[in-house]
Amino acid sequence: MTSIIGPASFKFFGIFPAVILSFVLPVIGIGLFAYIMARRIAPLVRANPDNRFDHIGKRVRNLIFVWLGQMRQPRYMLAGVLHMTIFAGFLILSIRSSSLVIIGFSDGFVLPGFGGILGDIYNFFKDYAATFVLIACIIASIRRGIFKPKRYAVPEKYGKDHTGEAIFVLAIIATLMICESLFEASASAYEFQLTGREHFLAPLSLVWIFRSMLASAPQNILQGLHIFTFFVHDLAFFFFLCFLPLGKHFHVITSVFNVFFMRVKKGNIKPVMHGVADDKLDDLESFGVKKLEDFTWKHMLDFYSCADCGRCSDQCPANAVGRPLSPRFITIKARDLIFKNYPFSGEIYKSKLLVEDIYTEDEIWSCTTCGACEEECPLGIEYIDKMVDLRRGMVDEGMVPQSLQKPLKALEKRGNPYGKMEKKRADWAKDKEFKANWQIKDLAKEEAHTLYFVDSITSYDDNIQEIARRTSVILKKAGIDFGILGKNEKDSGNEVLRFGEEMLYQDLKEQNIEAILESGVKQIVTADPHAFNALKNDYGNSLPPVKHISQIVAEKITTGELDLKPCQNPDKVYVYHDPCYLGRHNGIYEAPRQALDAINGLTRVELEKSRDRSFCCGGGGLMLFYEPEEETRMGVLRVNMAAKAGATVIVTACPFCLVNIQDAIKVAGKEGEMEALDFTELIEQHLA
């Protein structure tokens, strides 16, 4: 005998051709897989439409960076590196695994083009790939099985622990790696024994190690091992393929699609129904997501794609303070329901009202739409649009907590959540001391280049009105000709939209757009990131450009039009807290920091959780009225983080952050030690 017998020519017990098995396994495997996939696609077909074929350039970019480049993985270093190793290994070894299936019919099969030098290079890399994947699997198993990082835990109310499934899959992957290597090592050792020629193998790779171990093994053992490992690999390969769509490892298949179709714009909210214009909304029978099939197909794909890594919930501020919300289980519960309602055979069950079946009302109201979960998800799974859609459904059914009904009604009647009179919207400018020095133009009577959009909290909250006055002084000193809409301004509706009261939001939006266009301004400035977001991302593109005051300040410092004095309190340690709607949703991280750093002698530290990992202060707009079940306040956690960073002054650039952090300082018992300051106040104090 000149060489080892391959699976295509081998006969079990000398009579039964192994090639039959090589044929049957893939036929059954692929057939079963196709059937499972067809059943899995059924709910997507029945789901609501979603427009995900726009911005192809950005989508390809996401595919390259988020999917292929695994860009978001290293945000959790150890798990990330392990995943990247396994992912890269899968990509490389997919070629090898496919050709192994064919080797079952054709001994020594080589993919076209892989015969020469390319094949040698490929083999070199795939040997190491298998080795590193195996090492990664072992470390990952130890990590999940022994160290058990907290974020994988499944609280009792959400069902059973998922560790078993995770380790089982790691074991399958390890089996594939070991079998692939043993298959080749046995052939190589056999050849060496016969011919004395040592086929080149990547040094210290798994197959290299196995060959050394098998160097003096009897030939019949090598032959047996060669065939045995081939079929174990074949079996494991097709078992794995069919097992993937049954649970969290479905992401191995869906991730490429999910990332391609992921959110490409930030800060916006999906329309009530894709393909239905705002003025046709009245014709819709129902609003939002009430039943499973009301989700869009992309949102269903999200449910399939979740890898259960727990990063979303690990970053979720609502989860951190013990509110009844964990984004991870928003997904897992929906996936379990899809699996239950769409079984592999038999009838498809009808979905009940989701907020009574798998979700609770408080769970859905608990979200502050801060976006930390979406920023983190390595698979591009979305949550904000789902929350908003579920809320739209609840609003349509009248399921709105009493604490939110009052402000919503006030918004409908008076255009602000406090129910204050429209004519008092500009009363902040009537402060005696302020009025003596500064006159604010009313755009209903006068013209100006720029509109200062104040929004409700800054207009009406006694404590926050100071932001309006400071912003005005900054604008005046920066030489900007501006005015306000006064009683014609309505609440921006950023939270009205996000709390699911679509028609009320449409109303507010239309009134604001009309008033702004009528004023003829060329630019809009606001100090409220929520208003900034609504005007910029939700109102459509009929408005002039919108800027946040921190951008204006940073710009004017650069041009020299604004000059800042040295720090008045050089002993204090300042920290900048990124508001969600300025940072994460609109990418403005640097402007406020630049402005702070332009104050000479100001000591500034950074929070560990900053920029796109900033931790929500508790939420703005209507969230101030909502009374959640929670163990502690988000603001308190945030204040403690700032204290840990060594800060004594928390500077923020959002009126809601200011309210929440000021309250939290009191609740945390840090009054006197720490203070909260709005960006505009700090800058205005330091204007030369």
Add this chain to the structure above:
Amino acid sequence: MEILVCVKRVPDTAENEFELNSAGNDLDRDDLVYSVNEWDNYAVEEAIQIIDKVGGNVTVITVGDDESEEVLRREMAMGANDGILLCDDAFDGSDGKGIASILKAEIEKGSYDLVMTGAQADEGAGQIGGMVAAMLGMPYASLVNKIEIGDDKIIVGREIEGGNQEMNEMQLPCVISIQTGINEPRYVGIRGIRKVAKVDIPVKGAGDLGVDPESIGEAGAKTKRVDYFVPDMGEGAEMLEGSTDEIIEKLIERLKAKGGL
């Protein structure tokens, strides 16, 4: 079960700042926003929950001007099936008894098993429910915070001083006034109101009801408003200032000084 709920359009206490008009005999109503009397929302919600359980119809009714139609639509958006607007110049200036007579005239025309009102109205005196019941010769329960529906009976509860609960059985048909907190009224959005915007709401006047114009309106009113004013501020309360410890200290000092401790 046929349920009638009497509702009223009132200036919203949460969204207005109340000031006297220049004549000093009423509120300055120029800049007011109106809504459904809060108690009435609870009554309508309760009525809807009852018919969800036992079947039937909920009708909402109000005595008011053209603009009162708005509150009927809001309640219909909640889930009331029909609305009736009682509107006539002859109704203007009616006192409580006048309003009750107008309602009674319409209620008699239907065959309602249960008539509900809010326990009181923001601008009201809490008198309509009792008067309507007496005029119709029906039993009456006020301040109801629990309802159990039987075949021809109803068991109603009310809270007694000290948090005790009293339950009473009554024969249907009857009149009850509903206390807030009996349920959580559902939310009505703009979309809900638009959905019922085109539903026909019959408007009835004195002639349709067959009430004598002399017995209602200003002419028939036996109670007349003689004055309306904002009471003078009494001796002001005092805010203690300082840190929590300082405030506690000052408070103890004061209590001691006044003989409280």
